Amino acid sequence: MSTSSARMFARGFLVSATLALSLPACDSSPPAGPTWTVSTTGERSCPQYANNTVIDAGTADVTLRDATTGKTKWTYKVDSIGGCPGATKEAVYIADNEGKITALDPLTGKKKASFKTFGNYTRRAPVATPSGIHTEYTENLFTLDKSLKRELWEHEEKSDLWIDGIAASGTTVVLVTRNGKAKALAGKSGRVLWTYTTPSHGRIAADIKIADGVVYFGSHDGSVYALNLATGKKIWATKLDQGPAFAPHLTGNMVITPHTDHIHALDKKTGKKKWKHPTLDNRMTVATAGQAIYTDNETGEVTSLDAATGEIITALSSVPGGSLLATSPTHLYVWTDTELRAYKLITRAANRTP
Numbered sequence: 001m002s003t004s005s006a007r008m009f010a011r012g013f014l015v016s017a018t019l020a021l022s023l024p025a026c027d028s029s030p031p032a033g034p035t036w037t038v039s040t041t042g043e044r045s046c047p048q049y050a051n052n053t054v055i056d057a058g059t060a061d062v063t064l065r066d067a068t069t070g071k072t073k074w075t076y077k078v079d080s081i082g083g084c085p086g087a088t089k090e091a092v093y094i095a096d097n098e099g100k101i102t103a104l105d106p107l108t109g110k111k112k113a114s115f116k117t118f119g120n121y122t123r124r125a126p127v128a129t130p131s132g133i134h135t136e137y138t139e140n141l142f143t144l145d146k147s148l149k150r151e152l153w154e155h156e157e158k159s160d161l162w163i164d165g166i167a168a169s170g171t172t173v174v175l176v177t178r179n180g181k182a183k184a185l186a187g188k189s190g191r192v193l194w195t196y197t198t199p200s201h202g203r204i205a206a207d208i209k210i211a212d213g214v215v216y217f218g219s220h221d222g223s224v225y226a227l228n229l230a231t232g233k234k235i236w237a238t239k240l241d242q243g244p245a246f247a248p249h250l251t252g253n254m255v256i257t258p259h260t261d262h263i264h265a266l267d268k269k270t271g272k273k274k275w276k277h278p279t280l281d282n283r284m285t286v287a288t289a290g291q292a293i294y295t296d297n298e299t300g301e302v303t304s305l306d307a308a309t310g311e312i313i314t315a316l317s318s319v320p321g322g323s324l325l326a327t328s329p330t331h332l333y334v335w336t337d338t339e340l341r342a343y344k345l346i347t348r349a350a351n352r353t354p
Helices: 003-012
Strands: 036-039 045-050 053-057 061-066 072-077 092-095 100-104 111-116 127-129 132-137 140-144 151-156 163-169 172-177 181-186 192-197 209-211 214-218 223-228 234-239 249-251 254-259 262-267 273-278 282-288 291-296 301-306 312-316 324-327 331-335 339-344
Touching: 045 324, 045 331, 053 339, 061 092, 092 132, 100 132, 127 163, 127 172, 132 163, 140 163, 140 172, 163 209, 181 214, 209 249, 214 254, 223 254, 249 291, 254 282, 254 291, 262 291, 282 324, 291 324, 301 331
Parallel strands: 249 282
Antiparallel strands: 036 339, 045 053, 053 061, 061 072, 092 100, 100 111, 127 132, 132 140, 140 151, 163 172, 172 181, 181 192, 209 214, 214 223, 223 234, 249 254, 254 262, 262 273, 282 291, 291 301, 301 312, 324 331, 331 339
């Protein structure tokens, strides 16, 4: 695997917690400078926008900031961060690498509750269903009640290799494994509802997306898959170029998928290829409300593409080290090596000449 591919692989599997939110279309001219900039400490990961806050994680902390001002609301110190934080309106959930999941008050950052599982290593964000909180630890999926007082059920996936990612929609939890299997489980009982195995048994990208009753994921066999959430039946599978297909992102009628040295756009309903855009060293991609936005470590640019056509809408050229992204309805958040910057997104309509 090339250096570029390896970097994409790492980032593609990291962004399980990045949210796809409403975002205005940008004008073709570059946006103004950042609305605010704050300094960050150490390497950051797990960028998220939730409930008008911006969340990120370091090696031993989780920090939550006001999305409008950048002001730090709280920082919570931990011995080690496992997977990315999982944010709901009720709590921010953190899973560490010693098997403990902790619920923090989203307003104050104070610990509300914690529970020690039998796991010892996690890489993914906890997810929520009406029945409880679900967290992955190596080959096991643990489900706890939302107060974190007791374990409801546990699913072991050892025979099918490690669990590589989890997602939830309604009352259903979906997990994927390293040998190309996707499984749906009932959130309340843990009963397996269906299993789908890719023809190649290729490793599935961890960041699964679920929308409108469809499960989307990329595979190391170079294909993007869409499955029916209720039945597990394949709706479509589209082979891209050589090399792995990374985590998909959804916007409008499009599925946006990073792949080696290109970003691909597929029709959400049919999987038909619409366009592809070349990149040099794509570190992270997000898609939202008609745009595909990506960072290129080689050029130091953050570029926004029209999701329908692949045409460049706008580019930020002065963000060296920018490698992490998150979006809100009004802003794009870019993490560099030392800073977090918020850029106001300008609508095309606001700048159109009559």
